[in-house]
Amino acid sequence: xxxxxxxxxxxxxxxxxxxxxxxxxxxxxxxxxxxxxxxxxxxxxxxxxxxxxxxxxxxxxxxxxxxxxxxxxxxxxxxxxxxxxxxxxxxxxxxxxxxxxxxxxxxxxxxxxxxxxxxxxxxxxxxxxxxxxxxxxxxxxxxxxxxx
Amino acid sequence: xxxxxxxxxxxxxxxxxxxxxxxxxxxxxxxxxxxxxxxxxxxxxxxxxxxxxxxxxxxxxxxxxxxxxxxxxxxxxxxxxxxxxxxxxxxxxxxxxxxxxxxxxxxxxxxxxxxxxxxxxxxxxxxxxxxxxxxxxxxxxxxxxxxx
Numbered sequence: 001x002x003x004x005x006x007x008x009x010x011x012x013x014x015x016x017x018x019x020x021x022x023x024x025x026x027x028x029x030x031x032x033x034x035x036x037x038x039x040x041x042x043x044x045x046x047x048x049x050x051x052x053x054x055x056x057x058x059x060x061x062x063x064x065x066x067x068x069x070x071x072x073x074x075x076x077x078x079x080x081x082x083x084x085x086x087x088x089x090x091x092x093x094x095x096x097x098x099x100x101x102x103x104x105x106x107x108x109x110x111x112x113x114x115x116x117x118x119x120x121x122x123x124x125x126x127x128x129x130x131x132x133x134x135x136x137x138x139x140x141x142x143x144x145x146x147x148x
Numbered sequence: 149x150x151x152x153x154x155x156x157x158x159x160x161x162x163x164x165x166x167x168x169x170x171x172x173x174x175x176x177x178x179x180x181x182x183x184x185x186x187x188x189x190x191x192x193x194x195x196x197x198x199x200x201x202x203x204x205x206x207x208x209x210x211x212x213x214x215x216x217x218x219x220x221x222x223x224x225x226x227x228x229x230x231x232x233x234x235x236x237x238x239x240x241x242x243x244x245x246x247x248x249x250x251x252x253x254x255x256x257x258x259x260x261x262x263x264x265x266x267x268x269x270x271x272x273x274x275x276x277x278x279x280x281x282x283x284x285x286x287x288x289x290x291x292x293x294x295x296x
Contacts, residue, residue, distance in 0.1 A: 013221070020222055031224045040225035047197050052221060066220050073161070073200060074168055074214070074233030076179045077188035081296075082230075085222030106296060115296050120268055120289040132292045141268040141291025144280045148229075148254060148263050 003063060003097055005104040008052040013037050015061030016054060019087040025122060053108070055088075055101060062089040063101055069112045081109030083119040102135050151211060151245055153252040156200040161185050163209030164202060167235040173270060201256070203236075203249060210237040211249055217260045229257030231267040250283050 008016060017037050021030040044050050049070070055063030066084040083105055088097045109117050120143030121128055129139065156164060165185050169178040192198050197218070203211030214232040231253055236245045257265050268291030269276055281287065 016221060029223055036225040037221050040219050040221050040227070043219035043227070044221075047195070047219070049195050049197070050218060050220075066218075066222070068216070068218050070198060070214075070216050070230075070232070071188050071191035071195070072198075072214050072232055073164060073185050073188050073192075075177055077184040079188070079191070080232075082218075084218070084220055084228075106294075110296050117294045117296055118268070118292065120266070120291045122289055129290060135294075137292035137294045139290045139292050141270055141293065142277065142287045143268045143289025143291045144266065144285035144287050145289065146254075146265045146283075146285045148258055148265055 003055040003057045003092075003100050005053055005055045005063075005101070008041070008054045008064070010038065010041060012052075012054050012061050013041060016052065016064045019061065019064050019089060020085065022090055023087055025124070049112075051108075053104065055097065055104075057092070060089075062092045063087060063097055065101060065105060067105055067108055069109070069114055071113075075116070078116050079112070079114045080116045080118055081105070081112060081114035083117065086119070098131055099135065102132075151203040151205045151240075151248050153201055153203045153211075153249065156189070156202045156212070158186065158189060160200075160202050160209055161189060164200065164212045167209065167212050167237060168233065170238055171235060173272070197260075199256075201252065203245065203252075205240070208237075210240045211235060211245055213249060213253060215253055215256055217257070217262055219261075223264070226264050227260070227262045228264045228266055229253070229260060229262035231265065234267070246279055247283065250280075 044052055050068045052066050054061045065086045068082045070080040070082055192200055198216045200214050202209045213234045216230045218228040218230055
């Protein structure tokens, strides 16, 4: 099945929230009401460097990710592109959807002038670690988080 | 010595670039000419969610970091704040400058509505790992990078 990736619209949010919750870690940390997601999406829409992308197949949202373009001075003034919140519908896994998602992110990142693509992943997602390493990512860093 | 943190101006760039290069990893990856850094700083200035902060003491730039505010839908629509490119002048280390920098970042992150502060760090920076853990950060993630 072929997946088309495009920028999300507000109409896609229910599908995106369902994907976020359909995840071993997401089950415990997504909320039932849609309002917080609509507010966050509106904030993202104000920032041209921050987009929510959905993958659509047969009219349904089957994948999503967030891409943030981060110009900066470090690393010889590298512009970074960062992926967050990657999800592929459970019924679509193992069919190349993840690979297509990474290719889409790389194309968008390059088009925005980024020369480094980065993401962090919870240590417990062992299958995903192998997937990203197989797709050219190097697990060179430790990701630190602090709730505020 | 007391450090005042503020948003960087273009006049601060030579001091920032000197700090970036004054680092065990930075020595090999920063460039001599200033033009790429000026271009990156101009790109950052167009993005209100992406600021370069400098720490000043006695009129000199002695610390810097980049703070990016990333609204998003995942994690119940959490707004993240991300730190990149942290540097403290070698002569200022071990005197609380790093701690003051983290406090400044947390204040700016909270003021922007962020509820999660995050950063990645090269695995080889063992002393920095201990520093961030001592300051409430949890090394829960693996950071993957892919040059484009």
